[in-house]
Amino acid sequence: MKIIETVSEDGFSERWAIQDDDDPENAREIGIYIGVDISDLDWEGMHKRVHNMLHAQGVFTPEDIRAKGNAVTAIANVALVREIVRNYGA
Numbered sequence: 001m002k003i004i005e006t007v008s009e010d011g012f013s014e015r016w017a018i019q020d021d022d023d024p025e026n027a028r029e030i031g032i033y034i035g036v037d038i039s040d041l042d043w044e045g046m047h048k049r050v051h052n053m054l055h056a057q058g059v060f061t062p063e064d065i066r067a068k069g070n071a072v073t074a075i076a077n078v079a080l081v082r083e084i085v086r087n088y089g090a
Contacts, residue, residue, distance in 0.1 A: 002017070004017075054072070
């Protein structure tokens with residue numbers, strides 16, 4: 001087996017597992033997709049969670065973002081990780 005990396009027509013990075021003697025040009029047609037599909041993530045729910053968490057932390061202006069950068073990063077991470085875990089049942 002070998003791993004072939006491609007980019008989809010809409011710009012998404014992809015990885016495909018193909019047999020050693022398969023033509024890499026045909027990876028999409030004959031390979032096994034390796035990766036996660038985030039198209040089912042609840043983007044609207046994440047939007048609401050991030051909004052509410054920023055509000056709860058008092059982040060309202062660009063100055064607030066600069067002053068509370070670590071909190072903003074944590075909020076974004078929590079919202080995204082929570083949704084990925086929910087989506088994949090991990």
